[in-house]
Amino acid sequence: MVGAADPRAALGAEVSAFLDISARLERGAFTLAADLVSDAGITVIHGPSGAGKTLFLHVVAGLVRGNGSRVCVGGRVLDGVPPAGRDMAMVFQEPRLFPHMSVRRNLLYGARGDVAEVAERLEIAQFLDRRPADLSGGQAQRVAIGRAVLRAPSLLLLDEPLSSLDEARKAVALDLFRELPGRGTRLLMVSHDPREAKALGAQVVTMTEGRLA
Numbered sequence: 001m002v003g004a005a006d007p008r009a010a011l012g013a014e015v016s017a018f019l020d021i022s023a024r025l026e027r028g029a030f031t032l033a034a035d036l037v038s039d040a041g042i043t044v045i046h047g048p049s050g051a052g053k054t055l056f057l058h059v060v061a062g063l064v065r066g067n068g069s070r071v072c073v074g075g076r077v078l079d080g081v082p083p084a085g086r087d088m089a090m091v092f093q094e095p096r097l098f099p100h101m102s103v104r105r106n107l108l109y110g111a112r113g114d115v116a117e118v119a120e121r122l123e124i125a126q127f128l129d130r131r132p133a134d135l136s137g138g139q140a141q142r143v144a145i146g147r148a149v150l151r152a153p154s155l156l157l158l159d160e161p162l163s164s165l166d167e168a169r170k171a172v173a174l175d176l177f178r179e180l181p182g183r184g185t186r187l188l189m190v191s192h193d194p195r196e197a198k199a200l201g202a203q204v205v206t207m208t209e210g211r212l213a
């Protein structure tokens with residue numbers, strides 16, 4: 001929170017929004033040059049396939065080093081900070097669970113929240129003793145969502161996390177996501193479905209050819 005007591009404000013200095021990101025990256029012929037400033041609890045990026053949405057999330061997470069990128073989250077400048085030190089969690093388009101661990105151990109990994117409650121809501125409580133290889137795609141994706149939510153990071157990055165879920169499970173996940181800003185976790189999510197952004201009451205930005213509008 002930035003209030004009147006903030007010394008930067010007293011000096012008339014610019015006080016940054018929760019997300020203040022300039023992503024700069026070259027990948028072959030593709031150029032990412034995307035700026036995002038957002039104070040919303042939930043920000044949704046949409047845009048055509050190949051526009052650079054995933055690359056943008058990867059720059060924010062620190063998974064790729066941009067050339068001249070600047071990532072500032074919650075007033076913290078994160079350039080040079082490794083992914084594990086960024087207080088973020090990410091849900092990818094595919095689940096990326098730890099294959100050698102049970103669902104329970106996947107959920108407990110870094111958990112700061114109530115595992116039983118989240119497992120119940122996401123309807124994965126009955127799979128806790130299974131390995132990820134013995135789950136369907138949608139079940140594994142719900143475990144990945146649960147694991148990320150349970151870490152209670154200050155920023156949760158979501159790359160089309162609901163695409164493998166049926167409508168009923170999507171609604172459950174959207175309910176869970178909507179509660180997160182009130183618990184101190186803001187969301188930056190890639191979604192193709194305008195209904196999802198609407199259900200989340202999100203601020204929506206559009207990415208086209210590597211730029212955000």
Ligand SMILES: Nc1ncnc2c1ncn2[C@@H]1O[C@H](COP(=O)(O)OP(=O)(O)OP(=O)(O)O)[C@@H](O)[C@H]1O
Pocket residue numbers: 027028029030047048049050051052053054055056
């Ligand atoms: N190693 C690479 N060499 C050349 N181009 C690349 C490379 N990696 C990524 N790209 C290009 O970067 C662009 C952005 O990819 P990105 O995965 O971020 O798109 P996206 O908006 O997430 O797409 P989708 O909605 O299909 O997931 C794409 O046009 C892709 O072809």
